Amino acid sequence: MAHGFVREMLKAEPNHFRLTLGTCLLGGLLLGVSYLARLVFDQVELSAMVSLAAAILLGSPLVTNALKDLWRNRLEMNELAALSFVVSLGSTQYQTAALIAFFLVSAQLIEYRSQLGARKNLEALLRLAPQKAWVKREKGFEEVEATALKTGDVVRVRAGDQIPGDGTVIEGISSVDQATITGESLPIDKKTGDRVFGGTINQTGLLTIRITAKTNDTTLAKIQTLIAQAENNRTPAARLANRYVSWYTPLVLMCAAIVLFFTHDLNRAIAMLIVACPCTIILSTPTAFVAALSAAARLGVIVKKLHFLEVANRVDTLIFDKTGTLTTGRLKVVAVNVNKAVEEDELVALAAGLEQYSSHPVAKAVMAEVRKRRIDPRTAVDVEETPGFGIQGKLNGSRIAIGRRRWIEKQCPDHTLEAVGHEGTTGLHVARDNRWIGSLHLADTVRPDARAVIEKLRSHAVRQVVMLTGDRRSAAERIAAQLSCEVEAEVMPGQKMARVEEARQQGCMVGVVGDGVNDAPALAAGDVSIAMGAAGSDVAIHSAGIVLMNDQLDRIPFVFTLSRRVVATIRQNLAFSTLFILVLFWLSAAGSIPPVLAAVLHTASSLFVVFNSARLLRVGEELS
Numbered sequence: 001m002a003h004g005f006v007r008e009m010l011k012a013e014p015n016h017f018r019l020t021l022g023t024c025l026l027g028g029l030l031l032g033v034s035y036l037a038r039l040v041f042d043q044v045e046l047s048a049m050v051s052l053a054a055a056i057l058l059g060s061p062l063v064t065n066a067l068k069d070l071w072r073n074r075l076e077m078n079e080l081a082a083l084s085f086v087v088s089l090g091s092t093q094y095q096t097a098a099l100i101a102f103f104l105v106s107a108q109l110i111e112y113r114s115q116l117g118a119r120k121n122l123e124a125l126l127r128l129a130p131q132k133a134w135v136k137r138e139k140g141f142e143e144v145e146a147t148a149l150k151t152g153d154v155v156r157v158r159a160g161d162q163i164p165g166d167g168t169v170i171e172g173i174s175s176v177d178q179a180t181i182t183g184e185s186l187p188i189d190k191k192t193g194d195r196v197f198g199g200t201i202n203q204t205g206l207l208t209i210r211i212t213a214k215t216n217d218t219t220l221a222k223i224q225t226l227i228a229q230a231e232n233n234r235t236p237a238a239r240l241a242n243r244y245v246s247w248y249t250p251l252v253l254m255c256a257a258i259v260l261f262f263t264h265d266l267n268r269a270i271a272m273l274i275v276a277c278p279c280t281i282i283l284s285t286p287t288a289f290v291a292a293l294s295a296a297a298r299l300g301v302i303v304k305k306l307h308f309l310e311v312a313n314r315v316d317t318l319i320f321d322k323t324g325t326l327t328t329g330r331l332k333v334v335a336v337n338v339n340k341a342v343e344e345d346e347l348v349a350l351a352a353g354l355e356q357y358s359s360h361p362v363a364k365a366v367m368a369e370v371r372k373r374r375i376d377p378r379t380a381v382d383v384e385e386t387p388g389f390g391i392q393g394k395l396n397g398s399r400i401a402i403g404r405r406r407w408i409e410k411q412c413p414d415h416t417l418e419a420v421g422h423e424g425t426t427g428l429h430v431a432r433d434n435r436w437i438g439s440l441h442l443a444d445t446v447r448p449d450a451r452a453v454i455e456k457l458r459s460h461a462v463r464q465v466v467m468l469t470g471d472r473r474s475a476a477e478r479i480a481a482q483l484s485c486e487v488e489a490e491v492m493p494g495q496k497m498a499r500v501e502e503a504r505q506q507g508c509m510v511g512v513v514g515d516g517v518n519d520a521p522a523l524a525a526g527d528v529s530i531a532m533g534a535a536g537s538d539v540a541i542h543s544a545g546i547v548l549m550n551d552q553l554d555r556i557p558f559v560f561t562l563s564r565r566v567v568a569t570i571r572q573n574l575a576f577s578t579l580f581i582l583v584l585f586w587l588s589a590a591g592s593i594p595p596v597l598a599a600v601l602h603t604a605s606s607l608f609v610v611f612n613s614a615r616l617l618r619v620g621e622e623l624s
Contacts, residue, residue: 023057024102030054031098051094058101059086102599133164146198153211157202165198166213174205252276259589271588271598275581280605284573287613292566295619300549301559308545312528312563314509318462319500319522321514322469322479324551325532327444331365334425334445338438345375347438351402351430352377353395358385362428365442401431412436425475443475446482453553454483460560464508468496468522497521513556514544530556558620565619573609580605 034051037043059082066082133146136154146164149155157163159174175187178200187203190196196209252273260269289306296303303309323329336344352370355363356377370377380400383393390403392411401411408429425441454465465485469476473489480487488499500522503510512519512526523529523544531544532551548555584601587593593601 023061027054027058027098028102030057031102034094034098048094051098055094055098055101058098062101134158149211151211151213155209155211157207157209159202159204159206161202163196163198163200163202163207163209165211167196167198167209167211169194169196169207170210171208172206174207175203177201177203248278255585255589263591265591267595268589268591270595271593272585274595274598274602275584275588275593277602278577278581280577280580280609281574283606283609283613284577285570287610288566288569288573288616291613291616292562292619295617296559296562299555299558299620299623301555302547302549303545304547305545308528309559309563309566311509312511312546312560313460313567315462315511315528315560317464317466317503317508318457318511318513319466319468319496319503319526320485321496321519321522322467322471322476323444324515325513326450326467326483326553327446327479329444331361331426331442332445333365333369333440334443335441336438337441339436341432341435342437344438345373347430348373348440349375349378350395350400350432350437351428351440353380354383354391354393354400354402357383357393358391360385362426362442363391366428366440369440398432399434402428405429408436425478443478444471446479447553449553451483453557454485456557457560460557460564462511462560466499468499497525500525530559532556554623558623562616562619565616569613569616573612576612577605577609 030050031054034047034054037047037050062082063086132143133149134141134156135144135149136156141156149165154170155164155167163176169190169192171192173189173191176190176196177187178197190207195212196207198213256269256272256276259272260266289309292309293303296309320326333348336347338344338347342350348366348369351366352375355366357363357380367377378395380393380395383391385391386403386407389407390401392399392401392403394400401408405427408431411431412434425443428440428442429436430438430440457465465483467476467480467483467485467487468491469487469489470491471489476487476489491499496519500510500512504525504527509528510526511528511530512522513530513532514523515532519531523531528546529544530546530548532548532553532555546559580601584593584598588598
């Protein structure tokens with residue numbers, strides 16, 4: 001919740017802020033002249049005239065916004081500031097009135113700048129779409145406005161230029177810095193067929209890209225929309241402040257009136273009104289959250305709703321998807337079994353001879369194993385792939401078949417396959433001339449940092465980590481054993497949602513981490529939902545409350561660390577603000593603090609809250 005004065009500036013153009021700042025500085029200059037005229041040149045009348053001009057110049061924004069609030073039948077904090085100024089002005093204490101107005105307007109400018117500054121940091125981070133693009137036309141490539149690009153356009157991006165929109169590389173090899181989208185610190189190598197994002201930087205080679213999304217539908221545009229939504233969301237702490245504002249101002253006015261009635265000291269009442277202006281309370285929550293949003297965006301973490309960031313530190317049960325989240329999502333050959341007819345390397349070479357003609361994930365795993373063993377795959381002929389079953393062809397004069405067990409058994413009617421298997425793996429069986437000669441066992445592999453991340457999460461008071469997956473129980477248990485976490489296998493997407501709701505009904509605060517596609521129902525059901533590797537995924541962006549634009553697991557503990565630090569900072573700010581107001585309010589009523597000192601302390605307290613919240617900008621620096 002911001003002052004009405006601040007809200008008006010946030011809605012207005014930057015010129016309005018500069019005008020208000022200039023008015024404040026001019027008023028301050030006139031105030032200095034008035035003191036100089038009285039103290040140095042003993043010109044009392046001139047001093048009074050100049051200080052009156054300074055008071056009117058400085059106090060106008062306070063009075064104007066207080067009247068606007070009253071006209072809109074909205075009782076807020078502006079009335080306290082305006083009333084303290086008007087009372088001082090009406091009692092002919094022109095210098096005091098000008099000083100009070102100067103410090104109160106300064107405090108509100110600080111409030112405005114603290115909110116706008118963090119917003120500008122985010123906008124600077126995300127306002128990266130290039131202005132121009134080299135697009136292919138009939139006569140060659142010509143430069144056009146990036147906003148004019150359409151789906152299907154072919155653009156050329158030179159080294160050092162920004163990629164003008166989301167698309168697919170159709171020619172060229174290069175390294176692309178996509179930290180602005182995914183938060184990854186190192187450039188990513190891109191080649192033909194790879195996806196690229198608008199606003200990222202092509203660093204080394206020349207790329208030819210086919211545009212796949214309009215300017216308004218790019219990943220960058222979606223992130224900007226998410227941040228705008230986050231800024232408009234109010235947290236429980238902000239809603240609480242709004243709830244009590246309606247009685248706070250009347251209560252303060254009543255206390256000041258009582259003190260004035262019994263003491264007949266106008267300065268006490270003015271000082272009470274000044275210190276009671278809860279600028280520090282107003283600043284406590286938004287400054288912490290905008291600093292946290294900046295720190296998160298720097299690492300490719302987009303918080304859609306501030307509520308999720310506020311409650312993440314209370315999560316005690318974390319439910320993970322398996323494939324692509326805790327595992328790489330890519331198959332790998334983990335074991336090779338052969339009969340006496342062939343050696344391991346020979347079996348891998350035979351398999352690669354056929355699989356090099358396939359684009360199936362299993363084929364990619366076999367080819368990776370060939371490169372690992374530094375084996376040159378042999379050339380096959382008459383290769384024929386049967387989708388869902390396997391692939392066969394001729395190699396060195398022999399008929400080779402590779403595929404599922406039942407399919408290979410049909411290829412080998414006179415030969416029984418040996419019952420050789422590895423728990424939790426997928427078998428890829430190889431037959432030569434209708435005889436089984438061996439098997440390659442493939443499995444999804446655990447991310448290298450997954451176990452360390454889970455251990456770190458437990459240090460954040462997450463007492464239960466559960467892996468939910470639709471995979472086979474044997475494969476799921478193998479992964480869970482490596483990660484030391486609980487596991488529930490063969491679970492359908494709808495059942496995942498039911499499991500999340502069941503945990504919540506048991507009193508758990510549940511966080512859900514998934515890829516945002518088949519996990520969308522569970523993500524929507526969690527108290528806190530985190531979608532990983534969501535760059536370019538509409539489903540991921542819309543299904544989760546917190547979106548990780550990359551698939552780096554260390555961002556998940558960062559979210560919980562940031563949440564804990566945000567809540568702690570807000571509590572510190574609120575505790576300081578409340579204590580500050582109570583103590584100074586009592587001292588003002590006792591006559592120990594004059595109005596000018598009250599205004600100075602009021603401004604200093606606002607600065608303290610701003611700088612305390614700014615410390616959140618450094619959270620996660622070690623991950624940058």
